[in-house]
Amino acid sequence: MSDTSRGDPLTVTIEDGVTIVRLDDGKVNVISHRLIELLHDALDRAVEETTAVAILGREGKLSAGFDLTEMTAGPSHAAALVGAGGRLLMRIYGHPQPVVVGVTGHALAAGALLTLSCDTRIGGDGPAKIGLNETAIGMGLPHFAVELAEARLASSHLMRATVQAEIYDAPGALDAGYLDRVVPAADVEAIVLREAGRLGQLPGGAYRHTKRALHQPLIDRVLARLDDDMQTMTGPA
DSSP states (O other), X not given: OOOSOTTOSEEEEEEXXXXXXXXXOSSSOOBOHHHHHXXXXXXXXXXXXXXXXXXXXBTEXXXXXXXXXXXXXXXXXXXXHHHHHHHHHHHHHHOSSXXXXXXXXXXXXXXXXXHHHSSEEEEESSSOOEEOOTGGGTOOOOHHHHHHXXXXXXXXXXXXXXXXXXXXXXXXXXXXXXXXXXXXXXXHHHHHHHHHHHHHTSOHHHHHHHHHHHHHHHHHHHHHHHHHHHHTOOOOO
């Protein structure tokens, strides 16, 4: 059963100890203030009620990135949304439970960053554009995006994927480090839920401790400079 209202851009269900978050705004799953709020709520619920989190997009799309209505409304609007997004991504990156994402299609800009913030990234073999296209649209990558890219992407792809805004298909995204596995598109949801369930059976205290040791230094660096970073951010051209 879903706890979100009709018209919200995501739904939350609980199945077999996994909090399942499905993104679907009927369009391209933009990351808006409302979506950020609902994702925080879902993570709160996961800690209280389940042992793992699965995030899934709609058919053909995980997310096209931040809501362009806000991004083009002026520097203060863009900074507010990107800053809120950065805090959410750091929360996902540091979430004490396993977080598995199903990349069901396109994952661009903040959609690619959402992918990078999750513990395990499983993509479908259907048509997809995955990557950080910010440079191509005249936007400098915020510090948290650079940190996530350095932590998760293959070093041989780092320049191409960030500064040069290269966009990948699913096999290319696997090679670059956006994805951990590519599976048949029709099987993404089932495999994501199975993997989240499996990881959720690992001893929770040990998982939380080791993940924090691995990820907390990056989170601390990002949060310490996030406000200053937003002051110097360049928005889309």
